[in-house]
Amino acid sequence: MSIDALLKIKNYEKVVYILRRHGITFFPYVVIFLAILFIPVAVYILFSSAFASTMQNPITYPIMIIVASAYYLSALLFFYAFFVEFYLDSWIITNDRLVDIRQISLFERTVAEVDLYQIQDVSSEVHGFFPTIFNYGDILLQTAGPIPKFIIRNVHRPDKLREVIVELASEDKKFHAGK
Amino acid sequence: MITIPLYIILFIYLAYLAVVGVFLYVHLSHLFHNGALTFVSFSITIIIFALAATTLFFTFAYFSNIDWQQPLTLWNNNWITNTLNPSSF
Numbered sequence: 175m176s177i178d179a180l181l182k183i184k185n186y187e188k189v190v191y192i193l194r195r196h197g198i199t200f201f202p203y204v205v206i207f208l209a210i211l212f213i214p215v216a217v218y219i220l221f222s223s224a225f226a227s228t229m230q231n232p233i234t235y236p237i238m239i240i241v242a243s244a245y246y247l248s249a250l251l252f253f254y255a256f257f258v259e260f261y262l263d264s265w266i267i268t269n270d271r272l273v274d275i276r277q278i279s280l281f282e283r284t285v286a287e288v289d290l291y292q293i294q295d296v297s298s299e300v301h302g303f304f305p306t307i308f309n310y311g312d313i314l315l316q317t318a319g320p321i322p323k324f325i326i327r328n329v330h331r332p333d334k335l336r337e338v339i340v341e342l343a344s345e346d347k348k349f350h351a352g353k
Numbered sequence: 354m355i356t357i358p359l360y361i362i363l364f365i366y367l368a369y370l371a372v373v374g375v376f377l378y379v380h381l382s383h384l385f386h387n388g389a390l391t392f393v394s395f396s397i398t399i400i401i402f403a404l405a406a407t408t409l410f411f412t413f414a415y416f417s418n419i420d421w422q423q424p425l426t427l428w429n430n431n432w433i434t435n436t437l438n439p440s441s442f
Contacts, residue, residue, distance in 0.1 A: 176388050180386075180387060180388045236416070237362060240366045242412075247370070248403075250405050254377065254380050255376070261389055262387055280383070352378050
């Protein structure tokens with residue numbers, strides 16, 4: 175399904191940005207996943223002499239194979255779950271509105287949107303060593319709508335995006351003022 | 354003494370595989386239905402499915418020489434009687 179169909183884009187509306195968290199913020203999950211993959215290998219190498227008799231046993235050998243297989247499949251499944259949750263957290267900016275899609279867990283998702291003309295204040299924040307090095311941070315939006323505060327988290331180049339949002343909001347205010 | 358054939362463990366494993374398959378499908382459909390099936394997410398999906406297929410391939414390759422009719426002892430009264438036997442202290 176395309177973004178246009180998902181958001182039911184109006185005929186005068188155009189998607190300007192699809193924002194996701196900076197890829198570097200997913201890096202810790204990759205490191206943990208790789209460590210989890212190597213744990214059984216390390217355990218096997220460390221205790222190979224103890225495993226020798228177990229591997230010969232016609233009962234424990236298949237059980238060990240099944241446990242190892244289930245372990246690796248679980249690791250893959252959890253990594254994929256974290257990736258999907260990471261990737262489905264997104265913010266879509268059109269020339270008319272901002273849509274905040276948050277995937278909280280596998281079966282929990284919230285979608286909120288604000289019209290750009292309702293945005294009152296936009297600020298960007300870059301805190302910390304890695305955000306400064308890789309140029310990512312948060313954008314905070316104060317709105318006059320039913321949801322008073324929007325936070326776009328860990329996006330790349332927050333300063334430039336703040337300027338774009340301010341510009342789009344100002345154009346949308348002009349459009350709504352002229353209606 | 355309580356024993357079960359070893360293939361019961363295999364059935365439990367196959368049931369677990371079905372659960373993993375369902376969850377992988379749910380994740381993939383989330384990506385598809387939210388318009389998030391891009392090059393990046395597609396590549397990660399391919400890698401995950403390839404690794405899962407490799408894991409299954411090696412698992413079933415190791416399974417080929419196993420006699421699944423072997424009895425697996427879950428409980429044996431001798432474990433207790435031997436433990437409580439004074440000669441074992």
